Amino acid sequence: MISLPPPRFGETVTVLRPGPPVRDIYGNDAGGPDAEHPLPGCAIAPGPGGEIVGGQDTVTEHLTIYAPATVDVRPTDRLRIRGLTYTVHGPVEAYHSPLTGTTAGVQIIARRVTG
Template sequence: MHDLPHGDTVTIVRPGPSTEDEYGNDIPGPPEEITVPGCAIAPRGAAAVSAELTDARDTVITGLTLYAPYGTEIRATDRIRIDGQLYEVEGLPGSFRSPFTGSTGPVVAALELVTG
């Protein structure tokens, strides 16, 4: 898959390398931000959107599917910023390269946003 000329640009927010505090404990370093142009974003359907009432608040879970250009490195620990919202990556992203033609498909990642 090549970059989509009318695709969206997303930002991968990746935990930075850990550092040590004054007591020798590992603490997360500042996050790294990686801009990825040419992506497609699709809703995951009604099954990926749910709402429930907890502690007198509505919780809404929204699922998206991200299609990024082949070779994009997306980790399960990354978060993806889309339109100012930070989505969690669910599971491991996957990609496909045909053993017959060598053609490639996108890197596909399931994303989830929990609000409320």
């Protein structure tokens, strides 16, 4: 299978992967520091959002990230996009061309909830 090179233009998304747990001063498991790595050459498109008003305003924002096929993103990762932190929402989906056999890239849905 042939993979295409990353696009020359695009944005860099930073992957924030949870580190291994560490023990806090009370002997409990606590989240370790995140490991970070960049994803260059991404295209970012706005997705559907939502707003719930019921005693509290809650806004849900979705972005669709189109990234090169060689990315290393897991459903448990978080993403830093344009200075804001999003969660990965669902699986990372790969696109394969039926005409050339190439892996054109992947689609990642990112979600951020505020309020």
